[in-house]
Amino acid sequence: MSRAQFVDKLERVFEAKLAIAGNFAIADETSADSNQQQTNDVFSEKWDRHERSDEKERLDEFQREWYLKLYGFASEDALREYLAGCDVVIDAGCGLGYKAAWFARLAPHALVIGMDYSDAALQAAQNYATLANLFSCVATSRVPACAMAASITPVATR
Numbered sequence: 381m382s383r384a385q386f387v388d389k390l391e392r393v394f395e396a397k398l399a400i401a402g403n404f405a406i407a408d409e410t411s412a413d414s415n416q417q418q419t420n421d422v423f424s425e426k427w428d429r430h431e432r433s434d435e436k437e438r439l440d441e442f443q444r445e446w447y448l449k450l451y452g453f454a455s456e457d458a459l460r461e462y463l464a465g466c467d468v469v470i471d472a473g474c475g476l477g478y479k480a481a482w483f484a485r486l487a488p489h490a491l492v493i494g495m496d497y498s499d500a501a502l503q504a505a506q507n508y509a510t511l512a513n514l515f516s517c518v519a520t521s522r523v524p525a526c527a528m529a530a531s532i533t534p535v536a537t538r
């Protein structure tokens with residue numbers, strides 16, 4: 381599928397017109413909730429440090445291995461096989477999006493949506509702009525709502 385076809389699908393999932401620039405979408409107004417603002421501040425700082433780290437690739441690899449163990453996949457191929465049956469994959473709280481990008485590479489047929497409240501969502505969009513099936517969204521309350529509406533496979537990565 382082309383990027384334009386994935387965009388159509390993305391809007392169907394959200395049941396709304398989104399503000400989309402390339403692979404970056406804004407699905408929500410910023411919440412006035414002070415806890416969420418604190419989350420944003422803490423994680424924006426954390427992701428900025430991660431992004432500038434010399435050990436970034438090693439840390440990302442560690443995270444992928446941890447994910448496979450945590451969710452009971454014997455190998456990356458087992459995850460690929462699982463994702464083969466998914467049409468839309470949501471990574472809720474995707475951070476810099478390295479796992480969402482991993483899912484997008486393993487499942488090029490699927491629409492993969494990385495959602496995060498923090499500024500990391502924009503960084504994620506920039507980091508993985510070349511994957512046609514991957515979108516990064518700033519979104520908060522929409523996460524459970526659209527997951528239920530579209531019978532999506534939420535793939536937790538927290």
Ligand SMILES: C[S@@+](CC[C@H](N)C(=O)[O-])C[C@H]1O[C@@H](n2cnc3c(N)ncnc32)[C@H](O)[C@@H]1O
Nearest residue numbers: 419423473474475495496497498519520537538
């Ligand atoms: C512990 S980090 C995990 C990030 C990523 N999944 C990973 O494995 O590296 C949790 C992420 O969830 C995001 N988050 C927390 N509450 C959120 C909310 N209500 N809506 C969207 N994202 C949220 C944070 O901004 C943060 O980037």
